[in-house]
Amino acid sequence: MNETVSPLLKIVVGIILLIVVAPLVVPLLMSISDTPFIVFPPQGFTLKWYGAVLANPEARASFLFSLELAAIVTAVSLALGVPCAAGLTRFKLPGQDAILGLILSPLIVPLIVTGVALLQLFAMLGSRATLLQLVIGHTVVCLPYVIRSVSASLLLVNRNLEDAASVLGAPPHIVATRVIWPQVRPGILAGGIFSFIVSFDDYPISMWLADGNHFPVPLYLYTVIERSFDPSIAAIASLMIFFALLLVLVIEKVFGLSLARLAS
Amino acid sequence: MTTISRRTFGKFALGATALAAPMGFVRNGWAQGKEIQIGIWGGSQGEFVKKNIIPAFEKDFGCKVTAEEGFTLANVGKMRATKANPKFSVMFIDDVAIPICKTEGLIEQLPAADMPALAKLYPRFGFDGWGTALAISVASMFHNTSITPPGSYAELWKPEYAGKLKLVSPKNTPSVFFLIVAAAVKSGKPFAEAQYLVDDSFDKVAELKPNIMNLFDNGPQAAAEVAQGQAAIGLLELSKYIYPYTAKGAPVTMSFPSEGSFAGNNCQVLVKGAPNKDLAVAFMNRMLEPAVQKAFSEYALTAPPVSGIEFSAETLKYIAYPVDEMDRRGLFTPDWEYINAKRSGWTEKMNGIFAV
Structure with a gap:
């Protein structure tokens, strides 16, 4: 069925898109300025700032470490979050609301407070394992996103389809993989994406737990801004925008996360 | 008179060399394999410390120094959070925070006898032994x-x-x-x-x-x-x-x-109960050595807290040095x-x- 979109809606969507996307163009323009400090509008044209960033071992190490950290945190958050969401939505447990409140509490408490509390805890335990500390810290923050999105998709699962499959003789693992999984997959995928992005962008937790050998991109970006406000900062910001776009495109290609499929 | 043949002398010489050689290599043998974690500033100062001072120090002492870039309030926060079981050995903070750290028992007095570079420190930048300035x-x-x-x-x-x-x-x-x-x-x-x-x-x-x-x-x-x-x-x-x-x-x-x-006095302090304190003190001493201070000051365009450093006229345009120049400019x-x-x-x- 072809639905016609009203011109007014098109204009409103266009304006919203402009407001959201236009600021992203600014660092792109500033990153090509051939001046020793950031200026807007840019003066001249050069790609040397991109070359400087990509050739910088500190920048590369931070970027690769952030990728590694975000991937581990996403895997751990999904491994813990999916069963947790299933348990909370499918079973009646004593103190269920309290458990949910506890899991979601990192979204309420300022992250900077969570970070310093974790640092205090790890110091009391005598832990020097920075990567493990960062994984735990980020997972605490990312877990609520996974649980919220997976819980939402589990609640929308049509239980009649499961019953029908069981009545027709499908064993539980077939019901799980053929009936439930297709319905919850977008929710799990969304939780995973949220988790990855929240971990990749995190500053307040990393500020307390990172060290010189485990230095995520947001911390690196801050130190670079402190060092010198030159166009290499805009180049890093632009590369992060390109990376986010690439991530969305890859997810779209590999998993087919299109609006049409989500709606279906 | 005892005579030593050329061959015997050769044996003695070889033996003595064999004994002396490791002593030369392990001039700072006590520090071999040790590790400290330090909190430094961000900015151009942090960049210079990470890229120049630490690698040379690690090479000279055969140790590992892990530097974490931050800023004064965050660094004080880290010392507070890890007070029960200190993680950091040396912290870079501004002079504003030294009285706070002292009152809260986060830092300890420097062992002056183990820091020969203190001899050239201007007294006003010594903070009664609770730290030293590094850059003004x-x-x-x-x-x-x-x-x-x-x-x-x-x-x-x-x-x-x-x-x-x-x-x-x-x-x-x-x-x-x-x-x-x-x-x-x-x-x-x-x-x-x-x-x-x-x-x-x-x-x-x-x-x-x-x-x-x-x-x-x-x-x-x-x-x-x-x-x-x-x-x-x-x-x-x-x-x-x-x-x-x-x-x-x-x-x-x-x-x-x-x-x-x-x-604006950027300083270094010794964390109370610092892990590998001897290495931490050696690092703090290194930070005050004239050669390090000269290069550090020229890179960040800050004045050193120690006397006797020669700067070019170009650098002196940007810094107030030596101490009588600071006084002349009325630095408060x-x-x-x-x-x-x-x-x-x-x-x-x-x-x-x-x-x-």
Whole structure:
């Protein structure tokens, strides 16, 4: 069925898109300025700032470490979050609301407070394992996103389809993989994406737990801004925008996360 | 007389060399394989410490130094959070925080006998043995070179500067310098007396509001904005954030009004109960050695706290050195113990005045 979109809606969507996307163009323009400090509008044209960033071992190490950290945190958050969401939505447990409140509490408490509390805890335990500390810290923050999105998709699962499959003789693992999984997959995928992005962008937790050998991109970006406000900062910001776009495109290609499929 | 044949002498010589060689290689053998974690600043100073000072120190001592970049308040927060089981051995903080760390039992006095480089430290930068300065910046006004800056801070209150000034955020240390300036302008007294009159000077602070375009919390960013002409004058910031732009040819520089300027002292402290304290002390000593201080100062355009370093005329344009030059420029160091007790109240008042 072809639905016609009203011109007014098109204009409103266009304006919203402009407001959201236009600021992203600014660092792109500033990153090509051939001046020793950031200026807007840019003066001249050069790609040397991109070359400087990509050739910088500190920048590369931070970027690769952030990728590694975000991937581990996403895997751990999904491994813990999916069963947790299933348990909370499918079973009646004593103190269920309290458990949910506890899991979601990192979204309420300022992250900077969570970070310093974790640092205090790890110091009391005598832990020097920075990567493990960062994984735990980020997972605490990312877990609520996974649980919220997976819980939402589990609640929308049509239980009649499961019953029908069981009545027709499908064993539980077939019901799980053929009936439930297709319905919850977008929710799990969304939780995973949220988790990855929240971990990749995190500053307040990393500020307390990172060290010189485990230095995520947001911390690196801050130190670079402190060092010198030159166009290499805009180049890093632009590369992060390109990376986010690439991530969305890859997810779209590999998993087919299109609006049409989500709606279906 | 005992005679030694050439062959016997050769054996002795070989044996002695074999014994002596490892002693040479292990000059700092006690430090081999040890590791310390230190909290340093970000910015160009942090960059130089990470890229130049630490690698050379690690090579000389066969040790590992892990540096974590941060800023004074965060570094104090880290010391507090890990007080029960210290993670850091050396912390870089500003002088403002030394009395706080001392009172809270976060730091310990330096073992002067193990730090020969202290011999050349100017006494005023020794903080009674609770730390040492590493770099001294001048905090003052900065401006776009297309304008003529006022000769006195008092002129900034004139209507001709309406909407042309950037003011440092209350969360940054130089905001205290601004409050002292306001008190000095109101009372007509020097900074040393005006710092105790800040409580009565917030009406003067509020009077400046029409002239403030916005607040800034990042020095390099503010320097870039003033260089682009978005604002005419910024007040106040440390020279270490401004002069690197001046040196690159950006149209921004500092000026020094008649009331005087402030000293921004970047310091190092020894964490109480520091892991591998001997190595931590050796590192702190290294930070004060003349060769390190010269290179560090030239890179960050800050003045060293030790005597006897020769600088080129070009570098001396940007730093106040030696100590009599600091005195000549009237660099003022506030009474931080008094100010720290008042600062949270002052910050709230400033936030109240400049809140949108």
